[in-house]
């Protein structure tokens with residue numbers, strides 16, 4: 001197996017975006033947000049588990065006053081006909097008239113965020129924007145687009161930099177994608 005490849009559970013992955021490129025891009029987004037939110041003391045809301053690394057790296061790249069808090073999204077079977085209801089656990093902050101920046105690991109179909117945004121908007125924030133480390137535009141099924149995007153990627157499964165495959169791989173500093181090379185272990 002080449003050194004740029006790794007095995008996690010039953011699958012092989014290859015390097016897709018290096019940690020150097022990731023750090024560079026996150027510093028850029030940090031500068032952009034610092035410019036856009038100067039004097040507004042935005043509240044970052046990190047969505048656990050996947051965004052914990054992105055949120056903390058981005059937060060350290062800010063040169064303005066800002067606050068951060070983390071939530072977990074839990075889905076449960078609701079009474080609605082269109083499936084599960086997603087609700088936020090740990091959103092204790094008073095967000096009335098606050099400028100909110102949600103940090104996500106990846107926006108895929110957009111289902112998670114589109115179900116959570118109405119709950120957030122009900123609490124009367126001054127503004128809500130989304131910063132997502134990754135976005136898969138080809139996979140989008142719901143009308144939600146991140147305002148700040150680390151990288152747009154094709155519709156493939158990725159791990160590393162906070163993202164997992166069945167709980168493993170979150171600690172990898174680079175981003176990996178499922179390898180086209182056979183994942184059969186000889």
Ligand code: 5GP
Nearest residue numbers: 106107108109110111112156157158163164
């Ligand atoms: P959505 O609701 O936008 O379809 O999916 C968002 C969630 O799906 C993400 O927060 C993430 O947990 C998971 N997800 C989507 N694509 C990937 C991927 O390529 N890799 C990993 N590890 N998780 C993904």
